[in-house]
Amino acid sequence: MPNEKSFTEKESLDIITSMIQKAKGSYHETGIGSILWGSVIAFNSFVTYLEIRYDFYIGFDVWILALAAIIPQIFISINEKRKGRIKKYEDDALDTVWLVFGISIFALSAYRIIVGGATQSLIKEEGWVMMKHYLDGRRPDEPMQPFVPSFYSIYLILYSFPTLVTGIVKKFRPMLYGALISYGLFIFSCFTSTQNDMLLGTFTAISCWLIPGIVLRRKYLAQKKAANV
């Protein structure tokens, strides 16, 4: 770019517009994190759906994979920070949103694991139990553990939240649309069984993270290729 050459006001405006666009269109996220979580959550939800649907168990809790995915995510985050050549104003705020999302997911999972047994103990102390009663009398009444019906719906709404924030703040349409689809699936899941909620969870992970991640990755690679030409 020439330096001190005289230039018109119109050219000044063109420089300002072009540079602002260049900064805006600069993708410093590689998309790998989004692809990782989209794949892991979609896979876990689908396997859980199959386990419930066909009444089998794969031998271990498939959601352990979500815990294991934290390790590559740490490396991805460190690598992206290391390679990142710009920092946008919204970056810190969005990182915090995703951190709080991660904490909330684990808090919710702890709630799901703990609260059933804890409630059962509390009501036992009060001297009563929850019973499953068949209206047609085909089976005798049986005690049951307290549970939150259609619990995975809460996960769906939680998946949508940081995705929508990121989509709006970054004006990244694939995530924005993914989050809106996810909110729609959440509403739908309120009327379906846990088994089908798991299938909806698969679609949510694909629309919220996997597809936007692939789009982001392609843009990042195209930008990288253009920079190397």
Added chain:
Amino acid sequence: MFKELDPILHSQLRLAVMSLLIGIKEAEFTFIREKTNATAGNLSVQVQKLKDAGYIEVIKQFKENYPQTICKITPRGLEAFDEYVKALQQYLQAGKE
């Protein structure tokens, strides 16, 4: 009465650097060089002028044993850029009339 265009900003490369930094928190020197297509030497000189005017802050540090230069716009730079754009609008408006 037209406002005079700030001579520090009314230079293609310096204006490009400021325009690039206006929408982001901070950027590495290499990123600015890539986006402005400027040579390292020329960019260094213009970055120094912007720094001397108090429009940008330049942080020199080491990252994994390599020197790294980070540039970020200062509040004074933001103000100057805002004034420059306002003055530019006046000129452009006058041109239309």
